[in-house]
Structure formats: structure tokens, C-alpha cells
Amino acid sequence: MPHLPPAQGLGFRMRPSGGKSGRPAARSVHGVSEVSASWWWWSQAPLQLKNLPVNSFSLEFLTELIINLEKLENDKTFRGIIITSDCPKAFSAGVDLREICGKNPAHYTEYWKVLQDLWLRLYLSNLVLISAINGPCAAGGCLIPLTSDYRILADNPKCLIGLNETRLGISAPFWFKDPLVNIIGHRASEHALQLGLLFPPAEALQVGIVDKVVPKDQVQSTALSVMTQWLAIPDHARQLTKNMIRKPTADLLVKHRDTDIQNFVSFISRDSIQKSLQMYLAKLKQNKD
Numbered sequence: 521m522p523h524l525p526p527a528q529g530l531g532f533r534m535r536p537s538g539g540k541s542g543r544p545a546a547r548s549v550h551g552v553s554e555v556s557a558s559w560w561w562w563s564q565a566p567l568q569l570k571n572l573p574v575n576s577f578s579l580e581f582l583t584e585l586i587i588n589l590e591k592l593e594n595d596k597t598f599r600g601i602i603i604t605s606d607c608p609k610a611f612s613a614g615v616d617l618r619e620i621c622g623k624n625p626a627h628y629t630e631y632w633k634v635l636q637d638l639w640l641r642l643y644l645s646n647l648v649l650i651s652a653i654n655g656p657c658a659a660g661g662c663l664i665p666l667t668s669d670y671r672i673l674a675d676n677p678k679c680l681i682g683l684n685e686t687r688l689g690i691s692a693p694f695w696f697k698d699p700l701v702n703i704i705g706h707r708a709s710e711h712a713l714q715l716g717l718l719f720p721p722a723e724a725l726q727v728g729i730v731d732k733v734v735p736k737d738q739v740q741s742t743a744l745s746v747m748t749q750w751l752a753i754p755d756h757a758r759q760l761t762k763n764m765i766r767k768p769t770a771d772l773l774v775k776h777r778d779t780d781i782q783n784f785v786s787f788i789s790r791d792s793i794q795k796s797l798q799m800y801l802a803k804l805k806q807n808k809d
């Protein structure tokens with residue numbers, strides 16, 4: 521399994537769990553639980569996102585993420601991934617606003633296509649995906665959690681999660697909206713999306729956008745324990761079932777990809793939208809001071 525050290529703040533840490541060799545020593549004399557613990561332990565790979573300061577999705581970061589996910593997907597050693605952030609400020613701040621402000625239509629087209637690619641790869645992944653959400657997670661930053669099979673959020677008031685696009689003067693694309701509807705239902709999504717709600721942990725759990733809220737220092741251990749449950753199910757049965765449930769939603773994007781790109785490019789190129797995004801970005805920078 522490749523070990524990719526982060527370079528200049530951009531990168532991912534992927535490592536097989538277990539001992540130095542990546543696999544724990546076999547324990548033939550112990551009981552079933554020990555044996556199965558060893559078995560699932562090296563079947564999952566932690567994937568730590570690191571694009572300082574806030575894991576925003578630059579084009580470069582998205583591209584690297586897709587390449588790394590493809591490697592994990594093709595390496596049959598792995599059956600699941602726990603995705604977490606290695607940036608103290610955020611799990612992910614979503615779309616990097618600099619990619620969608622002040623650029624040209626060709627750039628917007630390329631960017632949106634790569635974002636769609638990431639979504640499709642995650643949503644239809646054969647692996648068990650668990651999001652260990654250890655920081656704020658806004659708008660496009662929910663892409664990974666909403667395409668995961670299970671979401672664990674750190675119990676910290678800063679850890680807000682939600683699709684807040686309307687607050688930026690934009691609309692969430694339908695392929696962000698659809699998984700949200702699948703997870704929290706139609707009425708709750710209508711409410712959350714129109715108001716651009718960012719949920720604090722207790723509310724996030726109540727509405728169902730996350731499955732578990734735990735103290736921050738327990739996010740990783742909880743993710744490992746949840747992974748054990750998921751990996752106890754035979755892959756072929758779980759994968760067929762996941763595909764059966766998710767394919768109709770994924771097919772909508774596959775079928776309407778080009779139209780979605782055209783809509784995005786014409787929407788984002790409008791002067792009024794550009795102004796609103798630039799104001800939002802400027803406000804983010806001001807808030808710091």
C-alpha cells in the first residue's frame with residue numbers, strides 16, 4: 521500500500537492499520553473475537569485529508585483525492601476506509617471559492633467535472649466508507665460525509681455541518697441535495713436547504729445528517745468500532761445491496777452530467793453570482809481579524 525507523506529500542506533495520509541508490516545501478527549491460540557479483530561483491523565485504511573488550512577477542494581486536491589481513492593479501491597487488501605481530517609480548522613470547507621471566482625468557463629467546466637467524478641467514485645464505492653468528522657463541514661465539505669455509509673461527528677460547537685449554499689447566494693446542485701434527501705428525508709431537506717442550515721452536533725444527530733455524535737477524542741475509536749460491524753457483513757452481499765439502493769440516485773447524475781456542467785458554468789459566470797461569492801470570501805477573510 522502506498523504511503524504518501526503530505527507535501528507542503530497538500531496531501532493525504534493513507535496507511536494500512538496494524539503493525540509495521542501493515543498486518544497484525546496472527547493469533548492462532550486466541551478466541552474468535554481475537555481472530556476476527558485481526559482480520560478487520562488490516563482490512564480498513566485511514567485516509568486523512570490534508571489541504572491546509574481548511575481542506576477546501578482545490579482542483580489539485582480533488583484530483584489527488586480521486587487518484588488515491590482509486591488506488592484504495594483497486595487494492596483488494598482493503599474493504600473499508602475511515603476518512604478524517606488532518607487540518608485542525610475543518611473537516612472540509614467545501615468548494616475552494618478561488619476555483620469558482622474570477623476564472624473562465626473552461627476552468628469552471630473542468631472543475632465541476634472533477635467534482636462530479638469525486639462524487640460518483642465515493643457514492644458508488646464498493647468499500648465501506650466512514651466519515652470521522654472532526655471539524656466543521658460546510659456545503660461541498662459535506663460531499664464526503666453525504667456519500668459515506670456512516671457519519672460520526674465530534675461533539676464540539678464548532679463542528680457545524682450542513683449544506684449552507686443559499687447563504688452564499690448559490691444553490692446546492694441536485695446531486696448534493698439527493699443524498700441529503702435520502703438520508704434525512706424530504707421535509708427536513710427542504711427546510712435545511714432553503715435556509716442553508718448548518719447544524720451543531722446535537723441538532724445534526726436529531727435531524728439524522730450524522731449517525732453518531734461522540735467526544736472529539738473518541739471519533740477515531742468509534743469509527744473503528746463501527747467499521748468492525750460493517751466489515752462483519754460479507755462484501756458481495758453488502759456491495760450488491762449498496763449498489764441497489766444508491767444506483768438510481770447516481771444514475772441521475774450520470775445521465776445529466778453534461779447539462780449539470782452547462783447549468784453550473786452559466787450560473788457561476790453570472791456577474792451577480794460572482795459578486796456574491798467574492799463578498800462571501802472577503803467576509804471570511806475579515807472575520808479572521
Ligand SMILES: CCCCC/C=C\C/C=C\C=C\CC(=O)SCCNC(=O)CCNC(=O)[C@H](O)C(C)(C)COP(=O)(O)OP(=O)(O)OC[C@H]1O[C@@H](n2cnc3c(N)ncnc32)[C@H](O)[C@@H]1OP(=O)(O)O
Pocket residue numbers: 573574576609610612613614615616617618620656658659660661684685688690691692693783784787788801804805807808
Ligand atoms: C441552477 C443550477 C445550479 C447548479 C449549481 C450551482 C452552483 C453551485 C455552486 C457552487 C457550490 C459550492 C459549494 C461550496 O462548497 S461553497 C463553499 C462553502 N464553504 C463554506 O461556506 C465554508 C467557509 N469557511 C468557513 O466557514 C471557515 O473558514 C471554517 C469554519 C471552515 C474555518 O474557520 P476558521 O475561523 O478556523 O478559519 P478561517 O480564518 O475562516 O479560514 C482560514 C482560511 O481559509 C480560507 N477559506 C475558508 N473556506 C474557504 C473556501 N471554501 N474556499 C477558499 N478559502 C477558504 C479563509 O478565507 C482563510 O483564508 P486566509 O484569510 O487565511 O487567507
